[in-house]
Amino acid sequence: MRLARKDIIGLKEMDKDEISLILDTSESLKEISERDIKKVPTLRGKTVINLFYEPSTRTRTSFELAGKRLNADVVNITTSNSSVVKGETLRDTVQNIEAMNPNIIVIRHSAPGVPNFIANILKSSVINAGDGAHEHPTQALLDLYTIREKKGRLEGLKVAIIGDIAHSRVARSNIYGMHKMGMDVTVAGAATMMPLHIERMGVKVTTDIDKAIEGVDVIMMLRIQMERQMGNLFPSLREYSRLFGLNLDRLKRAKEDVIIMHPGPVNRGVEISPEVADGPHSLILDQVTNGVAVRMALLYLLAGGFEVSSKE
Numbered sequence: 001m002r003l004a005r006k007d008i009i010g011l012k013e014m015d016k017d018e019i020s021l022i023l024d025t026s027e028s029l030k031e032i033s034e035r036d037i038k039k040v041p042t043l044r045g046k047t048v049i050n051l052f053y054e055p056s057t058r059t060r061t062s063f064e065l066a067g068k069r070l071n072a073d074v075v076n077i078t079t080s081n082s083s084v085v086k087g088e089t090l091r092d093t094v095q096n097i098e099a100m101n102p103n104i105i106v107i108r109h110s111a112p113g114v115p116n117f118i119a120n121i122l123k124s125s126v127i128n129a130g131d132g133a134h135e136h137p138t139q140a141l142l143d144l145y146t147i148r149e150k151k152g153r154l155e156g157l158k159v160a161i162i163g164d165i166a167h168s169r170v171a172r173s174n175i176y177g178m179h180k181m182g183m184d185v186t187v188a189g190a191a192t193m194m195p196l197h198i199e200r201m202g203v204k205v206t207t208d209i210d211k212a213i214e215g216v217d218v219i220m221m222l223r224i225q226m227e228r229q230m231g232n233l234f235p236s237l238r239e240y241s242r243l244f245g246l247n248l249d250r251l252k253r254a255k256e257d258v259i260i261m262h263p264g265p266v267n268r269g270v271e272i273s274p275e276v277a278d279g280p281h282s283l284i285l286d287q288v289t290n291g292v293a294v295r296m297a298l299l300y301l302l303a304g305g306f307e308v309s310s311k312e
């Protein structure tokens, strides 16, 4: 099966077969990162440009490593060191980058819709590395990969996504992806951090996180997105932690084999206690490891255009 698309903009428009193909391809590429010499010639002569208008540690580094491990030429552009600070527009910036003939542009931007906008004006493939509170598709793909790797399946699993849902592109992409893979999703958190009409996305909604974590297979904690909040949405960090944070005491209510996830960066002691973040149920660092494999798969499928058979 071939990934029949030029760009990766979001999981809303992706179907189950495409997601399965990406996860299967990630599985076959993961072992390259476990070798002594972490490099294969697959994308030799291809060019990947990382264009980040917002800060990133995990996403940018893993896209860079993914490209380099497949032997692509990778160029990182941080907008604070670019001509964006001289007032160059987004359209001019991406058209000038495209004039240098890259194969793939990976973009992160604070405005929802930017990856889609540039995908429509460029011949290069575009990968959305997070656009405002809209989507973060590569994060959701690595989350799905990590859950499948640990649980052996996705279909039928129950997930609680807890925290600042309103400002979370990770939650949005995961809800789309999890539903396509046959998973059951509950979102939980403060009413002030819950988007209006979120139930229209087909999720269960609660403000009681003790109730949300009972009986689920996966708990995904989300960071409070201070940079996207317009006002005070909770009285204090201490109060937030007491009502909505995941700690060892609260974890006793969850299933014995529950897995704990967090996309990072973590606010330790706010949405998750250090004991839980570093504890035996936590897959937070596995998510980061798998992020490289998933991003290798996406670069491979977009720049290579190879046929890879899906297991499902």
Ligand code: CP
Pocket: 055, 056, 057, 058, 059, 060, 130, 139, 263, 264, 265
């Ligand atoms: N999860 C995630 O997107 O992390 P970064 O902001 O560090 O890329």
